[in-house]
Amino acid sequence: MARPKIALIGAGQIGGTLAHLAAMKELGDVVLFDIAEGTPEGKALDIAESGPSEGFDAALKGTQDYADIAGADVCIVTAGVPRKPGMSRDDLLGINLKVMKSVGEGIAEHAPNAFVICITNPLDAMVWALQQFSGLPANKVCGMAGVLDSARFRHFLSLEFGVSMKDVTAFVLGGHGDTMVPSVRYSTVAGIPLPDLIDMGWTTKDKLDAIVQRTRDGGAEIVGLLKTGSAFYAPATSAIEMAEAYLKDQKRVLPCAAYCDGDFGLNGMYVGVPTVIGAGGIEKIVNIKLTKEEQEMFDTSVKAVQGLVEACKGIDSSLA
Numbered sequence: 001m002a003r004p005k006i007a008l009i010g011a012g013q014i015g016g017t018l019a020h021l022a023a024m025k026e027l028g029d030v031v032l033f034d035i036a037e038g039t040p041e042g043k044a045l046d047i048a049e050s051g052p053s054e055g056f057d058a059a060l061k062g063t064q065d066y067a068d069i070a071g072a073d074v075c076i077v078t079a080g081v082p083r084k085p086g087m088s089r090d091d092l093l094g095i096n097l098k099v100m101k102s103v104g105e106g107i108a109e110h111a112p113n114a115f116v117i118c119i120t121n122p123l124d125a126m127v128w129a130l131q132q133f134s135g136l137p138a139n140k141v142c143g144m145a146g147v148l149d150s151a152r153f154r155h156f157l158s159l160e161f162g163v164s165m166k167d168v169t170a171f172v173l174g175g176h177g178d179t180m181v182p183s184v185r186y187s188t189v190a191g192i193p194l195p196d197l198i199d200m201g202w203t204t205k206d207k208l209d210a211i212v213q214r215t216r217d218g219g220a221e222i223v224g225l226l227k228t229g230s231a232f233y234a235p236a237t238s239a240i241e242m243a244e245a246y247l248k249d250q251k252r253v254l255p256c257a258a259y260c261d262g263d264f265g266l267n268g269m270y271v272g273v274p275t276v277i278g279a280g281g282i283e284k285i286v287n288i289k290l291t292k293e294e295q296e297m298f299d300t301s302v303k304a305v306q307g308l309v310e311a312c313k314g315i316d317s318s319l320a
């Protein structure tokens with residue numbers, strides 16, 4: 001049986017890291033697509049040359065031709081521009097919307113049966129636009145944000161509690177921006193909810209509030225340190241986790257930007273929610289109950305995403 005095919009649209013910092021991870025995990029053969037001549041070819045060759053030492057079997061190809069992504073099982077989209085210090089994710093909207101149009105058309109023509117994971121920011125609006133431009137079924141197009149935001153939350157919590165990250169579970173809901181909603185109530189250490197850990201005296205509400213804020217600012221913290229771009233190791237790892245869930249039909253329960261139509265009381269929009277990812281793509285949206293306070297935060301986040309979607313419609317009339 002032929003190996004699965006993974007197309008990476010965008011061969012920059014995240015795209016290159018995705019290719020390396022996909023090859024090392026032997027998820028399939030990898031095609032790196034980018035408009036920058038030489039970049040995808042160079043990265044593909046460099047990673048292929050790490051194969052003998054690492055011992056993986058995967059073919060890697062770099063290209064500027066969409067025809068090379070033909071029949072891809074998974075497409076992961078990072079094409080566009082990343083943030084610089086002082087920029088918000090929303091500042092990227094105009095440029096990256098145009099990129100989503102060409103990417104959506106390329107995928108529609110050459111890989112219409114793929115499971116598509118968008119990473120390009122501002123995420124929730126870009127994944128919506130990508131689905132519109134590509135016309136692929138909404139359950140096959142999703143955005144990577146919740147896995148990354150939850151990983152950041154889990155990392156900070158494991159430092160606070162001095163326990164393994166493996167034993168910390170966490171959920172982050174809402175849009176991938178300043179209004180995201182890290183859920184304290186649904187996050188646990190070995191199944192013990194965070195509020196119980198406050199009661200047990202293991203941490204304080206103030207400390208958890210600070211961790212929630214650091215999670216919300218997690219992307220900006222990295223941008224501030226790197227100065228020349230945004231995070232790429234953890235974003236790539238997060239998307240690979242989602243791709244693997246699809247390719248291996250793992251039925252993983254992962255938060256991601258999914259199309260909610262009736263879910264969470266929303267009418268046809270993308271926002272970060274818990275989902276089940278398996279061979280059917282986004283197989284299920286887990287409609288957890290929110291408290292009044294959580295609902296208010298979620299509503300604020302939804303409004304922020306709706307504002308960006310309206311801005312997209314203002315820029316490109318074919319989306320209206």
Ligand code: APR
Nearest residue numbers: 010011012013014034035036078079080081082119120121
């Ligand atoms: N088609 C294909 N590739 C494109 C296009 C296009 N129309 N426009 C730009 N690109 C490529 C660039 O040539 C570059 O190689 O997208 C790549 C983006 O890579 P980086 O600039 O290194 O950005 P990266 O850090 O990988 O982030 C990509 O993900 O997290 C988000 O905010 C981030 O939107 C950004 C995206």
